[in-house]
Amino acid sequence: MSLRHAVLGLLSEGPASGYDLMKMFDISLSNVWPATQSQLYAELGKLADADLVDVSAEGPRGRKEYAITEAGLAELRHWITEVEPARVLRSDMLLRVFFLAQVSPEQARGYLRHQAEHVRKHVEHLEGLREFLENREDNLSAYGRLSLEYGLRLGKAQQEWAEWAEGQIG
Amino acid sequence: MSLRHAVLGLLSEGPASGYDLMKMFDISLSNVWPATQSQLYAELGKLADADLVDVSAEGPRGRKEYAITEAGLAELRHWITEVEPARVLRSDMLLRVFFLAQVSPEQARGYLRHQAEHVRKHVEHLEGLREFLENREDNLSAYGRLSLEYGLRLGKAQQEWAEWAEGQIG
DNA sequence: TGTGGCATGTAAGATGTTACATGATTTG
DNA sequence: CAAATCATGTAACATCTTACATGCCACA
CATH class of the missing domain: 1.10.10.10 (Winged helix-like DNA-binding domain superfamily/Winged helix DNA-binding domain)
Known part of the structure; x- marks a missing residue:
């Protein structure tokens, strides 16, 4: 709830x-x-x-x-x-990865490349948000910045992963 | 669906x-x-x-x-x-971060410390899974390993974030 | 005076969770 | 023969999405 x-x-x-x-x-x-x-x-x-x-x-x-x-x-x-956080992370992006054997290697690489690009844009969007939050002093903005940093760090990790994964597919 | x-x-x-x-x-x-x-x-x-x-x-x-x-x-x-992945990431762990101003700084730091520890254990669990998958040759295992690497990388990023965020709370 | 933004609400349907209910087969 | 495991299914409830429905108010 x-x-x-x-x-x-x-x-x-x-x-x-x-x-x-x-x-x-x-x-x-x-x-x-x-x-x-x-x-x-x-x-x-x-x-x-x-x-x-x-x-x-x-x-x-x-x-x-x-x-x-x-x-x-x-x-x-x-x-x-x-209350302990529920942390059920559902990701249909990652779900597709499990089944990439069902498409050609080129398609699989294309999929991962597309995801890398997509998350790159998302990180860019978050960087825009960061500027927006920069000079705000309210509680929500202060803690929102911590949360934003989370999004930035995880987004970058995700991007690097997608690029690495693309290279793993022979 | x-x-x-x-x-x-x-x-x-x-x-x-x-x-x-x-x-x-x-x-x-x-x-x-x-x-x-x-x-x-x-x-x-x-x-x-x-x-x-x-x-x-x-x-x-x-x-x-x-x-x-x-x-x-x-x-x-x-x-x-x-089909474009939906990527709706809901995280009640992160939702709480927005509202940490409502509890004391000690409680807020405790919360983040607890999250860091929790994700550390999760990463450990995934490392166990990695051993389990290591020698398997089926498609699901091969692509499962990519997915596992994702979990490992993002888990580590999340842990580092939580430790950093704890330090941000003065 | 009309358009865009403010403002609230309902309904139908899909999806997800928890609990209940039942019974067959294998194995120690 | 008892317990664990195999095996399927239903019901109630909570949650989430999409679409519909309505109307006021400010401002150009």
Whole structure:
């Protein structure tokens, strides 16, 4: 149930509407825990039912601003420190690698070359994000930078792997 | 719909029963595309309905051995070469990093230290797997080794990141 | 006044997890 | 003959994706 905690985490920095959260997801969490608009609104409803968030204000166009409650903060902290991360990494990119014997060596090398190129672009994109985050001082940005560094390091490792793997195919 | 292709991929190396596939998933694909027993049997039924696999033999205890069909092989190859990998990496380990400001610096460092240790053990486990795969000559093992190297490289990068990140928290 | 952005919500369907349920065969 | 392993399947529930549906408000 990590979507729930992603929402609580964002609200821990201040109140926001579903629409605001949507944008925050797209900017900062999209690489770590993507969520869709419909998921978000549904989750906000459930969080309010569970008293982990409150509607703190209402604005134009039916805008509802949500704020995290004490119970919500407690739940968030509990999740961070006491709940073991699930770490199920599913990768259909890597799954294909297992079955590369079913295509020609040229196709297999092409596949790996394509993946290397793709991840190179992704790393470039993250470097753009880094500039965007550079001068921000809020908590989310500070820790977001740690997370970004993770993406950068793993992206580079992935790129090097893909280039190495291409060379392994005879 | 990658589960479908994971099953087709395993069957591309030879016929197997649901039970056999389950073990293959646990040994070789668990780090890349985990699947549960109930998912597997359901998927085999659907694959048979779609004529991508056949029941090639029946054995004791209701055992049904499935074989991939020509249409199934074509679908597998199409998926490998023509379908762009989805690459949605969800990580609740990394999600927590965004929200570390909500716990004390000691707790935050403890969290990262714990993650470093955890991934270290995972890398050790993969090194055990490497020995297991070392002398095998089948396709799945050969390409499995590429995949294993991926896990090793990214695991090490992840460990180094966690140690670095711990040092970043003042 | 119209277009783009703000804003919320519902519904259907696919996919994944956990638990339950049953029984046959092999092997010590 | 008991226990482990082989072997298949169903049901309930949670989660995620995609599409649909609606309408207000600011600004050019």
